Amino acid sequence: MLVVPCVLMTTLRFVYQHKLRAFDAVGAPLLTVFPLATMFVVSSVALLRERRTGTLERLLTTPLSRLALLGGYALAFALLATLQAVLVSALALAVLGLSVVGPTAMVVVVCVAVAILGMGLGLLASAFAQTEFQVVQFFPAAIYPQMLLAGLLVPRQHMVGVLHAISDAMPLSYAVDAMHHLGRQTGVAGALWGDLAVVLAFAVASVALSAVTLRRRTA
Template structure:
């Protein structure tokens, strides 16, 4: 049965998105009901952010694996993709406090927008427009995910037996 590279990666992304949905519902449920985390907005908004970020992670993993020859190489590539984003996304140091060059780098990395979306939804001073702000950040994250899947499909080597 013929299957294109894009179909292959889209199938992976959809399967992992369903798994991410289940994990996100569980994580949000445990953190709010069991651990008592108070959020100003509806819980489905947090779940949506978590699912979109999980799809981004899947897309980045599939993109990296398209360049790797073995699974071990793919695992070795991931720190090079994840750690720079983690350091400048605003989790450890507010993005506004980063030096100019790091701030500019942070502005083009998708995890920064994911953190901004989650922050907008979970801060105590979140107002009614917080979901609109988070939606704009989520659109950027989703755009990165689609771009990573498209680039991964374009660079994936096709092997036939």
């Protein structure tokens, strides 16, 4: 959760040992993948465990509202995500020599937004799974396409029309755009806020959708 992203980031740094400019170009956008992936897995399995052990059913017979339940999840995971984001960004920026032109605090902000997104998608996925085995299968379906099309491998504007359109519909693309922006420009321009707003909108929508799919009464 905290150690693995740091180790991976360090590995990446040595992969680009002789191409540090390339590390600068790839490092910041890649920072968004860690919170998305880890939060998706952790939150989907956590909620599924509540379903499987019956603790969710018990919680739903208490005065607790469904929104409060998911809000609690969101708060807890957002805190964890902030810790992760701060740790990995600090390591990348201070120790590994990743250079970002824009304000470094915004790097952390984008990571936290992506983490909340990952959590929302994870909570949503758990509604469609009966077992842990099923829910981890949602991971490649929900996360890999975003990683392929977000502009991590090839800049989005170079993609063929259809893929570009799909990429436009995926939230991670906007997070990667935001990171590219921070890598190249010093100020925090409107486009950056726009990208951040899209990521957060997707995050809020997925948490809201999971609240809808979380039924108090089940068959």
